[in-house]
Amino acid sequence: MFPEFGQFSLILAWVFAFLLAVIPLTGVGMNKEALQRTAPALAWAMFFFTAVAFAILVRAFLNDDFSVVIVSQNSNSALPWYYKFSATWGNHEGSMLLWILMLTGWTVAVTVFARSLTVELKSAVLGVLGIVSFGFTMFVLFTSNPFARLLPIPPTDGSDLNPLLQDIGLILHPPTLYMGYVGFSVAFAFAIAALITGRFDASWVRWSRPWTNVAWAFLTVGIALGSWWAYYELGWGGWWFWDPVENASFMPWLIGTALIHSQAVTEKRNLFKSWSVLLAIFAFSFSLLGTFLVRSGVLTSVHAFASDPKRGLFILVILAITILGSLILYALNAGKIKTAGKFEFVSRESFMLMNNILLVVIAFAVLFGTLLPLIADAFGMRKLSVGAPFFNLVFNMLMVVLISLLGLGQLLRWKKQQLKSWTGFFIVAIAGAIVIALLLPWALSGQLHWQVWLGMSLVFWTAASLIRLLAEKTKNADSFVTGLKKAGVGFWGMWIAHLGLVVATTGVVLVSNFDLERDFRMAAGESVEMSNYRFELTSVDQVSGPNYSSDKGTINVFRNGKPIAELHPEKRFYQVQRNVMTEAGIDGNLARDLYASLAEPLDDSRQVWSVRLQVKPFVRWMWFGALLMALGGVLSITDKRYRRTARTGASL
Amino acid sequence: MNPKRKQRLILILLGVAGVSIAVLLVLFALRQNVNYFFTPSEIAAGNAPQSQVIRAGGMVREGSVKRSDGSLEVRFQVTDFASDVDVMFEGILPDLFQEGEGVVVIGKLDENKLFTADTVLAKHDETYMPPEVTHALEQAGHPDTMNK
Structure with a gap:
């Protein structure tokens, strides 16, 4: 009976979403505060019933209830409990339910943390979130019912979770990514609510900003986790493929990054208001577009669980309504937004603007490359695909411009900045960065790559600028330390995030140009040399895990004759799905990863293997940078x- | 020029400059990096260009996979059940590469219609078929895909 309760609970959640979409917004339209005040209670009810439905689905997975279709298709009694748990969202239906759970979760978070909002704005925000929940709950109920049953005779066991997904990465990556995706719905709801109520006072963006930042932070971590997961779990050491679904998460991230910067200008300087509203709409639209691309299966991708045109069409309709509806609303109301204040060309405002233009342009270039195959298909042209070199070229060129400007832009004051007093610093920092970026990698590796030179020049220049920024901040303080303390968390947040960009860029530049990858034919007892490292395949043993059997290699790595690492690459065979999986053996530190994968056995006794060995310098810096x-x-x-508004609000 | 106008001019110029550079960049990058898809029948009929990176897809013909001793070179045939393409690949095949299963190869065709692949993509799980492969089989009128 439980699955039916789950479905019933989800229907109740849908009803409450409908009420939340209608009543508070009607209250706003008719200016009736009593109607507006229903919003928090409705939001809680909607969240509660969604959570109950989700809990029941989790229960079905944990209890091996194979009468539920998606449990029988994606789980197995031999699976460890934590993979049964994460299998809940390792399929289309369950992951959409998780999507809704997050959405309703964000909705109640607004009722909890945004106490200081005026009743009108708050109910409008919650109402807009209600509309979105209504649409997506309907989507799940009508096209992707997670509680569908296999009755009367359920299978005795399930067909297991895809081995690729049996991993800590799958437990963490989707929920984190979804928190980010869905989190932009709050910034979106604030933007729409502002358009509806016509109130664009300074406090509006101050309320909206923390939500944007948190959603963006989740998305950042989610993307990094996805990249890390692909790196070690797909078994071949790739960390970014420009796969359509990676792009689907990266586009909202780019727009979200633009939005964070634009909102900063809006809050501090009361400028770029309508632009911030537009970006908030875009950020969420890109999130929805991502959901469409992933869920409809229109694109070839690792993430395409199964394709179903009905689902794609449904999300496409939601997407169209969202984009068209909000853009019409924007066109009608954006004229009411008043901006004041002026700035010179050399000012923080105009550099923030350049940042925004570049990020939005990158996002749309990625969008173009991602959708071109679909467009060609729709017009009946020959099927085509856009290769990773396209994305690399466009993205890298634009990022070079963006990062070069960042070094200057982060130092500038609002309104107007005289550069004359900084000439000395610029000459030293830029010349120093260019020289060090040429000499240091050459001294350490003995190789010259112009890409490394360019990339590291940008890294050193931005790092110099970050240091200069500390000097500027502490210039008028009693001492350096008190100055740093007084700088404020807003400044530190910016500083650390920009440092993160520097760290991540370092990782990307170095691993892209200095990584080594070679395939060897190795028998047990043999060893091979690769760039100062000696890899010795000591043995290959047959071992068995809970639901798989495996060939487990032991590779000892020596440097200058000293043992430095032991790698355990595996070739696993999952019995239920009859799938073969490559598990890489990795030894990592901050300077490099040693990465080994067993490819194929080349003899019948499974003692001679083709082995891929890789040395990946600084690869971890990318993920640390993202963190x-x-x-x-x-x-x-x-x-x-942000807290002050909350406290004064609570005391009112 | 009054400051307000000047400011607006800055905005517009920046925007136009950014967008036009980006458009040029995108067009330039696109010229070399779009790979067209050809079915085995089209390749057999000589419709696919040589020495240009293309994609081809179909099923790996049963019994066609031949590994060489001593190196990691492997040869196999990709078929749409109407025509076959000979493919040569050196390196490590994906885990889910199997005879009788769907595959997409990316690489170049030589004058003898030998396809030298630098990337081999297999399907990701039991139930998933790359749309391009489905398309290739449909084009060749293969019955398996017709009753789907």
């Missing part, structure tokens, strides 16, 4: 001014 960025985003919202 720093996310940390910066979260840190800056701990600022007193």
Whole structure:
């Protein structure tokens, strides 16, 4: 009976979403405060019933209830409990239910944390979130019912979770990514609510900003987790493929990054208001577009679970309504937004503007490359695909411009900045960066790559600028340390996020140009040399896990005759799905990863293998950089001014 | 020029400059990096260009996979059940590469219609078929895809 309760609960959630979409917004339209005040209670009810439905689905997975279709298709009694748990969202239906759970979760978070909002704005925000929940709950109920049953005779066991998904990465990556995706719905709802109510006062963006930052931080971590997962779990050491679904998460991230910067200008300087509203609409639209691309199966991708045109069409309709509806609303009301204040060309405002233009242009270039195959298909042209070199070229060129400007832009004051007093610093920093970027990698590796030179020049220049920024901040303080303390979390958030970009860029530049990859034919007892490292395949043993059997290699790595690492690459065979999986053996530190994968056995006794060995310098810096960025985003919202509004609001 | 106008001019110029550079860049990058898809029948009929990176897809013909001793070179045939393409690949095949299963190869065709692949993509799980492969089989009128 439980699955039916789950479905019933989801229907109730849908009803409450409908009420939330209608009643508070009607209250706003008719200016009736009693109607507006229903919003928080309705939001809680909607969240509660969604959570009950989700809990029941989790229960079905944990209890091996194979009468539920998606449990029988994606789980197995031999699976460890934590993979049964994560299998809940390792399929289309369950992951959409998780999507809704997050959405309703964000909705109640607004009722909890945004106490200081005026009743009108708050109910409008919650109402807009209600509309979105209504649409997506309907989508799940009508096209992707997670509680569908296999009755009367359920299978005795399930057909297991795809081995690729049996991993800690799958437990963490989708929920984190969804928190980010869905989190932009709050910024979107604030933007739409502002358009509906016509109130664009300074406090509006101050309320909206923390939500944007948190969503963006989640998305950053989610993307980094996805990249890390692909790196070690797909078994071949790739960390970014420009896969359509990676792009689908990267586009909202780019727009979200633009939005964070634009909102900063809006809050501090009361400028770029309508632009911030538009970006908030775009950020969420890109999130929806991502959902469409992933869920409809229109694109070839690792993430395409199964394609169903009905689902694609449904999301496409939601997407069209969202984009068209909000853009019409924007066109009608954006004229009411008043901006004041002026700025010179050399000012923080205009560099923030350049940042925004570049990020939006990158996002649309990625969008173009991602959709071109679909467009060609729709017009009946020959099927085509856009290769990773396209994305690399466009993205890298634009990022070079963006990062070069960042070094200057982050130093500038609002309104107007005289550059004359900084001439000396610029000459030293830029010349120093260019020289060090040429000499240091050459001294360490003995190789010259112009890409490394360019990339590291940008890294050193931006790092110099970050240091200069500290000097500027502490210039008028009693001492360096008190100056740093006084700088404020807003400043530190920005500083750490930009440091994160520097760290991530370092990783990308170095691993892209200095990584080594070679395939060897190795028998047990043999060893091969690769760039100062000696890899010895000691043995290959047959071992068995809970639901798989495996050939497990032991590779000892020596440097200058000293043992430095032991790698355990595996070739696993999952019995239920009859799938073969490559598990890489990795030894990592900050300077490099040693990466080994067993490819294929070349003899019958399974003792001779083709083996891929890789050395990946600084690869971890990319993910640490992303974590720093996310940390910066979260840190800056701990600022007193966000809490102050909350406290004064609570006392009213 | 009054400051307000000047400011607006800055905005517009920046926007136009950014967008036009980006458009040029995109067009330039696109020229070399779009790969067209050809079915085995089209390749057999000589419709596919040589020495240009293309994609081809179909099923790996049963019994066609031949590995060489001593190196990682492997040869196999991709078929749409109307025509076959000979493919040569050196390196490590994806885990889910199997005879009788769908595959997409990316690489170049030589004058003898030998396809030298630098990338081999297999399907990701049991139930998933790359749309391009489905398309290739449909084009060749293969019955398996017709009753789907």
